[in-house]
Amino acid sequence: MIAGPFFYRVKTIRNPAAMQRQAQRWQREGARVALVPTMGALHAGHASLIPRARKAAGVNGIVVVSIYVNPTQFNAPKDLRSYPRPLAADKKLCRAEGGDVVFAPKSLYKNDASTTINETVVSLGMEGESRPGHFCGVGTVVVKLFNLVLPTSAIFGEKDWQQVSLIRRVTRDLNLPTRIILAPTVREADGLACSSRNVFLNKSERQQAAALWQAIGLARAAVRNGNLRGLKRRLILFIEQHPTAKVDYVEFFDEKMMRPVKPMKGVRMALAVFIGKTRLIDNARL
Secondary structure, X not given: OOOOHHHOOOEEEOOHHHHHHHHHHHXXXXXXXXXXXXXXXXXXXXXXXXXXXXXXXXXXOEEEEEEOOXXXXXXXXXXXXXXXXXXXXXXXHHHHHXXXXXXXXXXXXXOXXXXXXXXXXXXXXXXXXXXXXXXXXXXXXXXXXXXXXXOOEEEEEHHHHHHHHXXXXXXXXXXXXXXXXXXXXXXXXXXXXOOHHHHHOOHHHHHHHOHXXXXXXXXXXXXXXXXXXXXXXXXXXXXXXXXXXEEEEEEEEOOOOOOEOOOOOOOEEEEEEEEOOEEEEEEEEO
């Protein structure tokens, strides 16, 4: 089998065609391959996915961490340009957590590419409404990664719940032979979900950002107490009492179909909030 001495150090593959050739060799040899798709700027949340990938691949399988800042899922060119790209540090983290291969392509798109993935149910609303075209870019790049890495499984964090729902739907609808595995959101000490965007927060903004997790706690308490009247408005007012906070949305939804529902135990709450210029998202089951 392939794992072992050959991969005691993380191997980096930059060329998509080379990645696909390697994946085809793994496939012929019967190796299980677990993929952790990321855009880099890896943090504790990403780090938690790699051991789960190892468990899925097995001791003799292959863990691939993809690092690619996908331009088609950004709405603002400035946001794309400013996205952190600490590749050396990312590779070090992958090695420490037990990854085998880092797939870090410079580009995944031909200049005249004209084919995209457009899911039309779970991608509506919330992030789909606030960021037009975002999920088209996500769906397209994930299918490309699956075709290049040929993973038997792929691991995603729950923090991006709508994104994971989209990927599950695309995988099902296109009969892709990859098992989607979810991992719980990793949080900092005050409950803020780990995110590559947290590095953009200054000290004051970082303190204010805890309001997202606090709002989820308030929603859970309201559901337990049956105090649901005007809940969404109360949560928005709570968050926006912080000086740089501006709510994009607060929604309660069905986990499978992503349809809006009334707040109650078992449904999921999602929110997107600007803290200064940094847009943060979070979600949790009530």
